[in-house]
Amino acid sequence: MTISADAKQLLERDRLAVAGIEKLRFFPIAVQSGKGSWLTEMGGRKLLDLSSTWTACGLGHGHPALIEAMTKAAQNPAGAGGLSAAHPDSVGFAEELLAFVPGKGDRRVYFGHAGTDANEVVFRSARRATGRKRIVTFKHGYHGGLGVAMKVSDVHIAAGVEADPDLFLATYPNPFRPHVTGPDPIRASLEATIAEIDTELAKGDVCCLMAEPILSDGGLIVPPRGFLSRLLEVCRKHDVLLAIDEVKMGLGRPGVMHAFQLDGIVPDIVTFGKLIGGGLPLSAAVAPAWLIDGPPASALLTTAGNPICTAVGRQVMRTLKEEDIPARAKRAGDRFLAGLRALMADSDVIGDVRGEGLAIGLELVKSRDTNARDRLLTTKVVYRAFELGAVVHYVGGNVLEITPPLVIEDSEIDLAVDILEQSIKDAVAGKVSDETVAPFAGW
Structure with a gap:
């Protein structure tokens, strides 16, 4: 060539x-x-x-509906962000995302620019709201490229980034490479992971457990069915928030709208990025209001929730359903x-x-x-x-x-x-x- x-x-x-x-x-x-x-x-x-820019262009390049939404918003933009003003597309995006994502109770939407900041806000908010410090994520996992989100991402830690001092890295069950032997190593590995997490959560100082429904950057590992439901069960047992990072593997890609639906669960928190913006910088976290509804001005990005990106985000959700x-x-x-x-x-x-x-x-x-x-x-x-x-x-x-x-x-x-x-x-x-x-x- x-x-x-x-x-x-x-x-x-x-x-x-x-x-x-x-x-x-x-x-x-x-x-x-x-x-x-x-x-x-x-x-x-x-x-x-065969990458879709790491899934960010998941609806393909130049989808007509996204171009139309982007062009219409750009022709008459309502400012450049949702920081100090409400506008129809930022509010509409949040309302529609709340309806789009399964869940109960009083919830709110944080919107940002990338999965990194959505996860970052979840981690910081969980620590503040619960008064607990420790975070549980998984070996070979990825949740972001800056701040706490980077320091709890084992992909970065393995490359030399300093780990968060209050992090526990659990073992992600890999059916191709089970970490426990025996007559049924896949099931045994799943049980060993749950037992490992149960021990950590029992200490009473964990604010949040975040999991990828499919471990993407760590090797596209599809966990055994039942993994997410068992995680939810052990989190409920110890009153720990379960956050599912759908940034890369959600929004229709796994053959269901949300990857957590593969196990039939509804987590406490869901984060989005990449495809939600149709290739534009947009991310979101859907979480309980008591967790992310304050304090005011504690997660500031001037152009977050801007009318062009949120208009496209609204169209992404419509296209996922209509097509x-x-x-x-x-x-x-x-x-x-x-x-x-x-x-x-x-x-x-x-x-x-x-x-x-x-x-x-x-x-x-x-x-x-x-x-x-x-x-x-x-x-x-x-x-x-x-x-x-x-x-x-x-x-x-x-x-x-x-x-x-x-x-x-x-x-x-x-x-x-x-x-x-x-x-x-x-x-x-x-x-x-x-x-x-x-x-x-x-x-």
């Missing part, structure tokens, strides 16, 4: 002008535009998008999983294929005899897929995270399976050198 002159020029400008601290690169991509499930590079090459996106994601996911599992049957380096709806993980290993993780191969597969015309990233060191737009067509799914098959074969055959992927460390 030859990188176009225009792409090379943009990449060099990017190197010289944009801070590396906010870059997570897997290949030399320079994007010019997008439409539906496709991205167009500088120079005109088209790439099938029955969860059912569409379920059907598409079944097709995608079937195609990938057929590849697995003929490959010794595909250790596992797992997922719910269009939240899919393909784990690459040195051999299925050992299931030893193969990070270098994974890096090369992702790079080769880029060369062959698809954008896919890896998480957890050796897992392809496949999260395409929820509007992906059947023919595009079949093409994606073909590209991934060839990418794996080519990487195994040595068609991507160590030197080629060295500058693209990813996580």
Whole structure:
């Protein structure tokens, strides 16, 4: 594959002008535009998008309804935020989100710019409102890139970030790699995790437990069914708030509207980001009023709740319902999983294929005899897929995270399976050198 002159020029400008601290690169991509499930590079090459910008563009690129909502709001904006004024789209967004998210009692909506600040506000509010300090999250989890949210994210802690001093990291049950042995290791691992959490919550000083319904950046781990319901049970036992981080894995992607519905629960707190803004900076936390309704001015972002982003957020919720996106994601996911599992049957380096709806993980290993993780191969597969015309990233060191737009067509799914098959074969055959992927460390 030859990188176009225009792409090379943009990449060099990017190197010289944009801070590396906010870059997570897997290949030399320079994007010019997008439409539906496709991205167009500088120079005109088209790439099938199997990431959706880490799910933020989950309704695809340039969805007509979102463009219309954005354009209408931008033509007559009511200021630039909801900090010191109410406007119809900020209030309407909050009202509609309360109706959209299952729950009881008096609740409020915090809106911000990214999942990071939504989770940050939840953690700080839980500490203030309960008078307790400790937070429970999970090993290999991710809840944000700044503040407390970063310091309770094990993905960052493992990379050298100082952990919050009042954090307990619990073990997330992984059916492919159970942490307990025995005749039924998956069930035993689930029980061991619940017992571990029960011991911590019994100490009486935990303000909040936050869990991802599918552990995304830690390796696209789909927990055993019943995991969330058991978490809710143990939280209720010890009067601890249960927060579910739906930032990446919710909003139709797992084949249901909210990922926590896979276990039939209603948590105390739900946080949103990425897709809720349709690609624009918007996040939200839905929580009890006693938790986040004060003190005034204790979580300030000047442009949070701005009329353009909240107008698009309202349209995202309408589109999810009007186009029955969860059912569409379920059907598409079944097709995608079937195609990938057929590849697995003929490959010794595909250790596992797992997922719910269009939240899919393909784990690459040195051999299925050992299931030893193969990070270098994974890096090369992702790079080769880029060369062959698809954008896919890896998480957890050796897992392809496949999260395409929820509007992906059947023919595009079949093409994606073909590209991934060839990418794996080519990487195994040595068609991507160590030197080629060295500058693209990813996580």
